[in-house]
Amino acid sequence: MSLILILEQSLNGLQFGLMLFLLAAGLTLVFGIMDMINLAHGSLYMMGAFLAATLVQATGSFALGVLLSIPATAAVGMLLEVSVLRTLYARDHLSQVLATFALILIINELVRMIWGSDMPLSAPAALAGPVQLLPGMPYSSYRLLIIGVGLAVAVLLYFVVAKTRIGMLVRAGASNREMAMAMGVDIRRLFTLVFGFGAALCAIAGAMLGPILAVQVGMGENILILAFVVIVIGGIGSIRGALVGSILVGMVDTMGRAFIPAILREFISPAFAGAIGPALASILIYLIMAGVLVWRPQGLFPARG
Amino acid sequence: MRRVLPLCVLLLAIAFPLAMQAIDQAYYVTMASRILIYGLAATSLNLILGYGGMISFGHAAFVGAGAYAASVMIVEGMTSAWIGWPLAMAVSALLALAIGAISLRTRGVYFIMITLAFAQMIYYLTVSMKAYGGDEGLTLTQRATLGFGLDPHLDLRDDITFYYVVLAILTAALFFVSRLVNARFGRVLQAIRENEPRMEAIGYPTLRYKLIAFVLAGALGGLAGALLAGQNNYVNPGMLHWTESGKLMIMVILGGVGHLYGGVFGAIGLLGLEELLANHKIAWLAALYPNYQQHSLLGVGLAMLAVVLYAPQGIAGIFRRKNHG
Numbered sequence: 001m002s003l004i005l006i007l008e009q010s011l012n013g014l015q016f017g018l019m020l021f022l023l024a025a026g027l028t029l030v031f032g033i034m035d036m037i038n039l040a041h042g043s044l045y046m047m048g049a050f051l052a053a054t055l056v057q058a059t060g061s062f063a064l065g066v067l068l069s070i071p072a073t074a075a076v077g078m079l080l081e082v083s084v085l086r087t088l089y090a091r092d093h094l095s096q097v098l099a100t101f102a103l104i105l106i107i108n109e110l111v112r113m114i115w116g117s118d119m120p121l122s123a124p125a126a127l128a129g130p131v132q133l134l135p136g137m138p139y140s141s142y143r144l145l146i147i148g149v150g151l152a153v154a155v156l157l158y159f160v161v162a163k164t165r166i167g168m169l170v171r172a173g174a175s176n177r178e179m180a181m182a183m184g185v186d187i188r189r190l191f192t193l194v195f196g197f198g199a200a201l202c203a204i205a206g207a208m209l210g211p212i213l214a215v216q217v218g219m220g221e222n223i224l225i226l227a228f229v230v231i232v233i234g235g236i237g238s239i240r241g242a243l244v245g246s247i248l249v250g251m252v253d254t255m256g257r258a259f260i261p262a263i264l265r266e267f268i269s270p271a272f273a274g275a276i277g278p279a280l281a282s283i284l285i286y287l288i289m290a291g292v293l294v295w296r297p298q299g300l301f302p303a304r305g
Numbered sequence: 306m307r308r309v310l311p312l313c314v315l316l317l318a319i320a321f322p323l324a325m326q327a328i329d330q331a332y333y334v335t336m337a338s339r340i341l342i343y344g345l346a347a348t349s350l351n352l353i354l355g356y357g358g359m360i361s362f363g364h365a366a367f368v369g370a371g372a373y374a375a376s377v378m379i380v381e382g383m384t385s386a387w388i389g390w391p392l393a394m395a396v397s398a399l400l401a402l403a404i405g406a407i408s409l410r411t412r413g414v415y416f417i418m419i420t421l422a423f424a425q426m427i428y429y430l431t432v433s434m435k436a437y438g439g440d441e442g443l444t445l446t447q448r449a450t451l452g453f454g455l456d457p458h459l460d461l462r463d464d465i466t467f468y469y470v471v472l473a474i475l476t477a478a479l480f481f482v483s484r485l486v487n488a489r490f491g492r493v494l495q496a497i498r499e500n501e502p503r504m505e506a507i508g509y510p511t512l513r514y515k516l517i518a519f520v521l522a523g524a525l526g527g528l529a530g531a532l533l534a535g536q537n538n539y540v541n542p543g544m545l546h547w548t549e550s551g552k553l554m555i556m557v558i559l560g561g562v563g564h565l566y567g568g569v570f571g572a573i574g575l576l577g578l579e580e581l582l583a584n585h586k587i588a589w590l591a592a593l594y595p596n597y598q599q600h601s602l603l604g605v606g607l608a609m610l611a612v613v614l615y616a617p618q619g620i621a622g623i624f625r626r627k628n629h630g
């Protein structure tokens with residue numbers, strides 16, 4: 001029973017980690033290339049979820065709705081980049097933090113005005129039930145779909161970044177922006193593109209996680225901080241770092257929540273373990289991040305050599 | 306002129322509750338106390354952010370820790386403000402010492418992120434304190450008492466008395482900060498902000514200076530937290546959420562980074578705007594969008610964005626330009 005529980009929780013961790021990766025990948029590129037802290041990234045995740053919920057309702061098909069929400073969110077992201085964020089690249093980090101913090105408030109209220117505080121979005125009926133993964137181990141088929149989508153996007157992203165011309169320009173921009181510009185790369189246009197791409201990834205994460213978590217205003221705020229933890233651990237600007245960091249954070253967070261209270265109960269009184277366990281589980285990833293920052297501030301996989 | 310103006314403002318602030326009582330608008334006294342407390346919290350952040358150049362994204366942790374420390378004292382039966390508030394300062398100062406000792410070794414964006422990470426840890430700690438309300442928060446049955454055999458109605462239950470206590474504390478804190486930043490310590494701190502390698506090269510222990518400023522800011526933040534707990538008679542983990550840290554930063558930049566009164570200006574500006582948009586019907590806005598008051602944060606966000614983009618010097622910057630022109 002215990003082994004099956006561990007397997008099940010690792011799958012949950014993997015599923016959460018892969019979705020975190022979709023958020024972190026966009027965030028780390030924005031951060032790495034333009035040296036820009038974008039707190040509004042979580043708002044794009046929220047926009048993606050709301051757009052998906054609306055489009056799923058309108059089309060009556062989960063797959064079609066989610067697919068349509070991707071270009072729609074990318075368009076919102078590029079609009080945001082061209083209208084506001086572009087003017088912030090040359091500013092200091094403090095201004096970037098504050099301006100994008102203001103954007104969170106603005107987008108939250110706009111979403112509330114258009115859709116209200118939440119939207120229903122449920123997994124397609126065909127995937128509602130569990131599948132028998134191993135004898136005696138049923139697992140949610142929708143979560144399996146998330147893992148599949150996450151892996152597929154990660155592979156696709158690797159292919160685009162490592163093998164295509166656009167990907168080469170992105171890597172060049174992340175490792176040395178000035179040099180890339182000197183070599184004639186149109187960083188401005190490249191960046192609008194990267195931003196739209198990041199928004200598209202946000203939409204996938206928001207739409208896929210929508211049925212599990214909840215599609216509501218403010219859903220982006222906590223996961224945004226986790227995405228920042230991921231990219232700091234992985235190394236700012238590094239896609240590979242984002243992947244490793246995401247899986248690490250997803251696993252540690254999920255496993256911590258599942259097992260730390262039980263482990264603590266072996267050593268201290270159950271009541272105290274019940275109280276301190278969940279907190280310790282939540283704190284664990286921040287401890288890892290602080291540790292990385294102190295001992296290896298450039299992250300596990302630094303993009304700049 | 307430089308000294309007369311703040312004194313005039315102080316006199317106005319002293320007269321304010323009497324005027325409000327006269328026109329039967331006691332609600333605004335509570336509102337004003339809230340603004341002054343946030344002014345203190347933002348001033349403490351301005352000490353490190355404005356004068357020290359340390360962009361701390363976790364200041365709500367110190368405010369929240371102070372609020373919890375003061376509240377726990379009251380719940381445990383130790384209601385004297387003379388013990389509860391210094392204790393709140395001490396708790397936040399110790400926390401700032403620990404967090405600062407680690408965080409200040411990092412630079413730039415990493416410092417922003419690590420202070421955020423530590424603040425999140427404290428946030429989850431308060432969520433887990435089931436004995437003191439957990440994520441529900443903790444409701445207080447009474448405010449801290451000043452005692453000392455003073456007039457019986459002069460304890461802090463009374464909103465007007467509370468306002469004066471807050472005003473006195475804020476005035477003292479502003480006086481302290483103004484002396485501090487103009488003393489040798491403050492000059493060194495500002496020089497470190499401008500050019501840390503140079504200060505290090507000429508022999509200043511820059512880390513120690515920054516850490517001391519960080520701890521002082523933490524202590525003042527903790528005091529603001531203790532007052533805030535008294536003001537609301539309620540604390541909850543929401544006070545430590547990262548968006549609260551963001552709000553304090555907004556106040557600082559709105560008011561004026563590295564300006565003595567920046568934090569107070571910013572608190573007046575931000576909370577005043579929130580109040581104006583949420584609780585006062587503005588005719589032309591209502592004509593435009595009838596339910597606009599439910600979405601007051603939209604206006605706050607737009608105003609914040611405009612300040613960051615077009616007036617990075619904040620409210621104090623407007624005054625400064627006028628003085629020079």
